[in-house]
Amino acid sequence: xxxxxxxxxxxxxxxxxxxxxxxxxxxxxxxxxxxxxxxxxxxxxxxxxxxxxxxxxxxxxxxxxxxxxxxxxxxxxxxxxxxxxxxxxxxxxxxxxxxxxxxxxxxxxxxxxxxxxxxxxxxxxxxxxxxxxxxxxxxxxxxxxxxxxxxxxxxxxxxxxxxxxxxxxxxxxxxxxxxxxxxxxxxxxxxxxxxxxxxxxxxxxxxxxxxxxxxxxxxxxxxxxxxxxxxxxxxxxxxxxxxxxxxxxxxxxxxxxxxxxxxxxxxxxxxxxxxxxxxxxxxxxxxxxxxxxxxxxxxxxxxxxxxxxxxxxxxxxxxxxxxxxxxxxxxxxxxxxxxxxxxxxxxxxxxxxxxxxxxxxxxxxxxxxxxxxxxxxxxxxxxxxxxxxxxxxxxxxxxxxxxxxxxxxxxxxxxxxxxxxxxxxxxxxxxxxxxxxxxxxxxxxxxxxxxxxxxxxxxxxxxxxxxxxxxxxxxxxxxxxxxxxxxxxxxxxxxxxxxxxxxx
Amino acid sequence: xxxxxxxxxxxxxxxxxxxxxxxxxxxxxxxxxxxxxxxxxxxxxxxxxxxxxxxxxxxxxxxxxxxxxxxxxxxxxxxxxxxxxxxxxxxxxxxxxxxxxxxxxxxxxxxxxxxxxxxxxxxxxxxxxxxxxxxxxxxxxxxxxxxxxxxxxxxxxxxxxxxxxxxxxxxxxxxxxxxxxxxxxxxxxxxxxxxxxxxxxxxxxxxxxxxxxxxxxxxxxxxxxxxxxxxxxxxxxxxxxxxxxxxxxxxxxxxxxxxxxxxxxxxxxxxxxxxxxxxxxxxxxxxxxxxxxx
Numbered sequence: 189x190x191x192x193x194x195x196x197x198x199x200x201x202x203x204x205x206x207x208x209x210x211x212x213x214x215x216x217x218x219x220x221x222x223x224x225x226x227x228x229x230x231x232x233x234x235x236x237x238x239x240x241x242x243x244x245x246x247x248x249x250x251x252x253x254x255x256x257x258x259x260x261x262x263x264x265x266x267x268x269x270x271x272x273x274x275x276x277x278x279x280x281x282x283x284x285x286x287x288x289x290x291x292x293x294x295x296x297x298x299x300x301x302x303x304x305x306x307x308x309x310x311x312x313x314x315x316x317x318x319x320x321x322x323x324x325x326x327x328x329x330x331x332x333x334x335x336x337x338x339x340x341x342x343x344x345x346x347x348x349x350x351x352x353x354x355x356x357x358x359x360x361x362x363x364x365x366x367x368x369x370x371x372x373x374x375x376x377x378x379x380x381x382x383x384x385x386x387x388x389x390x391x392x393x394x395x396x397x398x399x400x401x402x403x404x405x406x407x408x409x410x411x412x413x414x415x416x417x418x419x420x421x422x423x424x425x426x427x428x429x430x431x432x433x434x435x436x437x438x439x440x441x442x443x444x445x446x447x448x449x450x451x452x453x454x455x456x457x458x459x460x461x462x463x464x465x466x467x468x469x470x471x472x473x474x475x476x477x478x479x480x481x482x483x484x485x486x487x488x489x490x491x492x493x494x495x496x497x498x499x500x501x502x503x504x505x506x507x508x509x510x511x512x513x514x515x516x517x518x519x520x521x522x523x524x525x526x527x528x529x530x531x532x533x534x535x536x537x538x539x540x541x542x543x544x545x546x547x548x549x550x551x552x553x554x555x556x557x558x559x560x561x562x563x564x565x566x567x568x569x570x571x572x573x574x575x576x577x578x579x580x581x582x583x584x585x586x587x588x589x590x591x592x593x594x595x596x597x598x599x600x601x602x603x604x605x606x607x608x609x610x611x612x613x614x615x616x617x618x619x620x621x622x623x624x625x626x627x628x629x630x631x632x633x634x635x636x637x638x639x640x641x642x643x644x645x646x647x648x649x650x651x652x653x654x655x656x657x658x659x660x661x662x663x664x665x666x667x668x669x670x671x672x673x674x675x676x677x678x679x680x681x682x683x684x685x686x687x688x689x690x691x692x
Numbered sequence: 693x694x695x696x697x698x699x700x701x702x703x704x705x706x707x708x709x710x711x712x713x714x715x716x717x718x719x720x721x722x723x724x725x726x727x728x729x730x731x732x733x734x735x736x737x738x739x740x741x742x743x744x745x746x747x748x749x750x751x752x753x754x755x756x757x758x759x760x761x762x763x764x765x766x767x768x769x770x771x772x773x774x775x776x777x778x779x780x781x782x783x784x785x786x787x788x789x790x791x792x793x794x795x796x797x798x799x800x801x802x803x804x805x806x807x808x809x810x811x812x813x814x815x816x817x818x819x820x821x822x823x824x825x826x827x828x829x830x831x832x833x834x835x836x837x838x839x840x841x842x843x844x845x846x847x848x849x850x851x852x853x854x855x856x857x858x859x860x861x862x863x864x865x866x867x868x869x870x871x872x873x874x875x876x877x878x879x880x881x882x883x884x885x886x887x888x889x890x891x892x893x894x895x896x897x898x899x900x901x902x903x904x905x906x907x908x909x910x911x912x913x914x915x916x917x918x919x920x921x922x923x924x925x926x927x928x929x930x931x932x933x934x935x936x937x938x939x940x941x942x943x944x945x946x947x948x949x950x951x952x953x954x955x956x957x958x959x960x961x962x963x964x965x966x967x968x969x970x971x972x973x974x975x976x977x978x979x980x981x982x983x984x985x986x
Contacts, residue, residue, distance in 0.1 A: 416946070417945065417946070417948045417949055420949055421949065435946065437753070437771075437946070437947060437950070438946075438947070438949075438950065441949075441950040489749075492749045492750075493749065495749070496749035496750070496752055496773075497749070497771075546844075553943075554771050554772065554943075554946070557772060557932050557933060557943075558747060558749065558772055560932065560933060561745070561746075561747040561772060561933060562747075564745065564933065571844065571846070571931055572931050572932055573844065574927050
């Protein structure tokens, strides 16, 4: 037996022994890990995927989108109808209580909507809430949400990031209190929070159970373990039951062991390179030149990176959105891998010998390094600046980042506005600052005419591609690895729904 | 017939030192390993046909030949398909450059301060002692991390930061050594004969504290190499795609549980280089000042 095989066999044998010693099914606790430290559990004050996972367990939205059929169903609202283009009336579910016993009614909806829609309260992702102007109470179980302007994907947002908070509790404790002791109506209530480190959830007996399932597994134990090797080691030892976002290479190795369940599912998330076209970071910088941006696009062999590193169900994308999102135009300019053309474009742009530039990234370092290798071949020398997401987002918001590898999960919203609206409407993350694109996107997001929306997004996405403001890279996929005791069917929206887990 | 040559013919101190050196296993081991690493670093382009920066995603993570890999890449390839031997060989240049240049900068600062403090004493000594205390109060790794995070990681930044942080041991040791030498009669004689101050410091004192300097130099060189590896491992040292052993360990750690050779190879190289430098330092101390052995 060769040495690596011997070591692997030993590891498997040891892990098998350890697993039998720690049967988590016995104590009805599903154990998993977060890689990133979550800034706060309050979903309106974080923008991390980990926050979304917790939010979907702790809180409810007014609506719910079935991840399999895409159908919108009532959640905290049972019926809803548009009174006019900017007024949505909702009948609320009766008999629902928050985890602290506070009854849910129209006052909670009015308070939550009015709180998050107020820009002074500093909700982190304004795009998720800025489309609402206010809410008005009609009676105890009827509310109206008034929009600033027609907003076609309103239902998508009400089924996603807009969750309902208990008005009395939140007014008393605020975001800081909610971060330490979150209270919602969701299928899991929080039994303890050690901020950024450890979260314990337990099934909420009083959950209304429609349309989402009540929790099957009694407890969820989540620890932050930044190093993925440590996560795998703990998984081998039976101290974790579930791994998510497993890098492709490790997932393949774990699958080859034949001891664990390995699932791959698509994600709405796409990767992209954003370039400082508007000159925020450097008014005379190379990225302000469209020829340079196109050279970057031709320099990187995205298909090779997908095949070798990203793997799974991922594919190269050319448009600045995920293919399954509504109005995501696919007929846009495409930049094939052609390093000679990239060099010619650089020479034409006045950089015959290339140039040197900082390249910021926050995840998937091997992908970033592979792109750096391709850029180096055409003369673009990059200095990798690898930061935590919050630090990089802050730097981007200040316009200090000329060239960056980013990803965007669109909050798992199946509408192009969730990504294009966030990045091309003149906001802090908009590196292009193209007034024409901004106008088209804003108009698209304020009309209920679907064909008109498609047309406007088409124009915007074509121009984004023509000007190479972004280099869209690839769609993401997610690898999930589970112990044999766990039953879970991942969905194609990168959301881990704890209430869908059960023991075999 | 009895051979009396070895007992009857007196040998010079230099010959005695060479004899001690040739009998010192640690010094021989350290010198041989160092020589090998230096030769690899110098002749890296002749030792491999591969460009350490050239990635090939089609041939990624090929194991070394000993583990059943491709003979074209006898030490395998990394996660981006770059030849591991090429990166190791060119990485030796980075490690040695950082170690030597950082130690030279440190030695220049530390020697100057130490010799001046030891020779003049008084206020000069008080000022230098204060500077040494200030430096010793700063945790090297934390300060290096903070400065590199602030200025950004690059070869020049890492060398400069380490060079400016590792001079304290030179100053402490050379201050004490100079104080001892300063009180010897030949220094007084040189002063009486009217020798200039630079001549006394450079010609009379420096050669007599040189053995201390060489030993500290080797220790700090090893220290700088380890610190660079630590900074690179944390993503704050030499930046990719530069082939650095610390960076290779950092890049290989993703596959630690499945392709452990990715970190074992640069880890072992780093271990032997640092061990060799330290054994060389110990050996030089033993050979040049045998009375100080313990």
